[in-house]
Amino acid sequence: MKQVYLDYSATTPVKKEVLQEMLPFFSEGFGNPSSLYSPGQASKEAIATARMRLASLIGASEREVFFTSSGTEADNWAILGACDAQSKKGKHVITTKIEHHAVLHSCEFLEKHGYRVTYLEVGPDGVVGLKALEDAITDETVLVSIMLINNEIGTMQPVKELCAAAHERGILFHTDAVQALGNVPIDVKDLGIDLMSVSAHKIYGPKGVGALYMKKGTRISNYMHGGAQEGKKRAGTENLAGIVGFGKAAALAEGNLGEHIKRVTELREYLIDQVLSEIPDVFLNGNRKLRHPGNANFTFKYIEGEAALLLLDTKGIFVSTGSACSSESLEPSHVLSALNIPAEFIHGSLRLTIGDFTTKEDIDYVVGELAAIVVRLREISSVSNEKGW
Amino acid sequence: MAMYNDKVMEYFLHPRNVGEIEDADGTGKYGSPVCGDMMSISIKVDDDRITDAKFKTFGCGSAIASSSVATEMMIGKTIDEALAITNKTIVDELGGLPAVKIHCSVLADHAIKSAIYDYAQKAGKHYAGLEGFDPNSDDDGHDDDGHGE
Numbered sequence: 001m002k003q004v005y006l007d008y009s010a011t012t013p014v015k016k017e018v019l020q021e022m023l024p025f026f027s028e029g030f031g032n033p034s035s036l037y038s039p040g041q042a043s044k045e046a047i048a049t050a051r052m053r054l055a056s057l058i059g060a061s062e063r064e065v066f067f068t069s070s071g072t073e074a075d076n077w078a079i080l081g082a083c084d085a086q087s088k089k090g091k092h093v094i095t096t097k098i099e100h101h102a103v104l105h106s107c108e109f110l111e112k113h114g115y116r117v118t119y120l121e122v123g124p125d126g127v128v129g130l131k132a133l134e135d136a137i138t139d140e141t142v143l144v145s146i147m148l149i150n151n152e153i154g155t156m157q158p159v160k161e162l163c164a165a166a167h168e169r170g171i172l173f174h175t176d177a178v179q180a181l182g183n184v185p186i187d188v189k190d191l192g193i194d195l196m197s198v199s200a201h202k203i204y205g206p207k208g209v210g211a212l213y214m215k216k217g218t219r220i221s222n223y224m225h226g227g228a229q230e231g232k233k234r235a236g237t238e239n240l241a242g243i244v245g246f247g248k249a250a251a252l253a254e255g256n257l258g259e260h261i262k263r264v265t266e267l268r269e270y271l272i273d274q275v276l277s278e279i280p281d282v283f284l285n286g287n288r289k290l291r292h293p294g295n296a297n298f299t300f301k302y303i304e305g306e307a308a309l310l311l312l313d314t315k316g317i318f319v320s321t322g323s324a325c326s327s328e329s330l331e332p333s334h335v336l337s338a339l340n341i342p343a344e345f346i347h348g349s350l351r352l353t354i355g356d357f358t359t360k361e362d363i364d365y366v367v368g369e370l371a372a373i374v375v376r377l378r379e380i381s382s383v384s385n386e387k388g389w
Numbered sequence: 390m391a392m393y394n395d396k397v398m399e400y401f402l403h404p405r406n407v408g409e410i411e412d413a414d415g416t417g418k419y420g421s422p423v424c425g426d427m428m429s430i431s432i433k434v435d436d437d438r439i440t441d442a443k444f445k446t447f448g449c450g451s452a453i454a455s456s457s458v459a460t461e462m463m464i465g466k467t468i469d470e471a472l473a474i475t476n477k478t479i480v481d482e483l484g485g486l487p488a489v490k491i492h493c494s495v496l497a498d499h500a501i502k503s504a505i506y507d508y509a510q511k512a513g514k515h516y517a518g519l520e521g522f523d524p525n526s527d528d529d530g531h532d533d534d535g536h537g538e
Binding site (some may be wrong): 303304306307310311314323325326328330332342343347380383 | 392393398401402404407418422423424425426427428429445446447448449450452453489490492
């Protein structure tokens with residue numbers, strides 16, 4: 001059966017070139033980068049190359065890049081570390097309602113420890129207003145954390161302007177760029193941000209590796225305590241092969257960025273056009289223009305997303321949904337809820353995310369199967385256009 | 390391992406008794422689209438025996454499977470026998486549901502009783518199995534203790 005993976009925002013396959021470069025670092029070049037003998041030093045050099053490649057992709061100096069175990073760890077470190085280092089200055093953090101749980105749950109942890117957190121609203125298109133941020137800043141504010149691109153609806157935030165507003169008041173700015181890396185040009189100097197989280201497995205690298213960009217001169221407390229790895233800032237023996245893979249994936253992303261964005265954007269626009277024209281009672285969630293090149297998030301009225309997801313699965317098509325029924329918590333997507341989309345429409349949401357291995361034929365196959373599945377589920381559904389909700 | 394067992398998938402992929410009975414003797418609706426599941430069940434009754442049952446469901450795979458199997462379990466039963474169907478017997482008939490999906494079977498159980506309640510109202514009948522049942526109760530089963538199973 002034909003298989004079409006349309007969940008690139010969940011994770012990506014490791015590109016063959018990436019895997020090839022990683023393989024020698026498991027059984028042959030396995031030396032501990034902290035060891036002084038030559039195999040150890042070879043490992044250390046491999047990590048230095050990876051660091052340089054990732055730094056190049058984001059316009060940073062290699063001394064500003066620190067590898068972690070994941071984007072989640074980078075978010076936790078940035079938020080908890082920035083707050084801990086400034087605990088004498090104040091205990092107020094500003095973030096948004098549509099952040100990834102790695103940020104939201106870190107903020108909830110802070111709230112349990114005496115911090116006050118402001119969760120900014122977003123507009124109907126999923127974008128944070130500059131004035132809303134300015135109004136939320138107090139003398140107690142020590143950190144602003146706003147994501148560059150949202151993982152569910154793909155909308156981009158005006159991080160450069162938001163960061164400038166925070167800096168005007170002397171406040172550190174962190175951005176979760178896990179979805180943005182390799183999908184939009186990122187220049188940390190131009191954005192002006194102090195801290196940025198990224199992850200390898202969203203850019204055709206391996207799972208289990210992330211990184212935190214920390215602007216030169218930024219002081220935050222350590223999160224992982226132990227050995228002197230990563231310039232004494234992040235303890236733990238390095239995930240050598242993983243870091244090498246992250247470096248290669250970053251190099252590939254940098255070399256291919258313009259073409260990747262152009263190609264993926266064209267396919268996404270084609271997908272959106274096809275879905276909106278072939279299927280009735282459907283709408284796009286989020287701003288159509290200011291979004292991740294590969295992200296399309298639809299609501300199909302009168303059906304439930306998990307049922308659609310499972311039927312697509314039987315056709316070899318892999319997507320995700322914001323429906324409560326698909327989550328262990330039975331809560332609908334907090335991102336779509338923040339857009340004030342009614343719960344019954346959130347249950348009918350499907351996120352399709354396109355990547356480098358998606359073809360136009362894949363899109364045609366998916367739209368055909370999707371249209372049939374929507375008809376099938378609407379026939380079963382107890383709600384409809386005629387009967388209403 | 391797949392999320393649902395083969396039997397649940399079978400009822401989800403090939404649901405039996407989809408639709409609405411036009412001249413139904415009783416119809417019941419339960420759940421709400423806001424919560425993600427809403428089921429309607431309509432029944433034909435002849436001499437206190439359910440001769441036909443159909444369902445329509447807005448909901449996930451297990452909600453569709455639960456309501457489909459519920460209609461199958463009702464057909465041919467007397468009203469009293471149908472009222473003895475519980476969310477537990479629906480889950481058993483399906484060979485089990487994931488813990489977070491048990492509430493779907495609770496909804497199906499309520500939808501069955503709502504349809505019979507409607508029939509009883511129209512026919513002016515009383516059934517012991519309906520005692521204490523309120524079709525308009527807004528408890529959609531999300532907090533049912535069945536969650537822990």
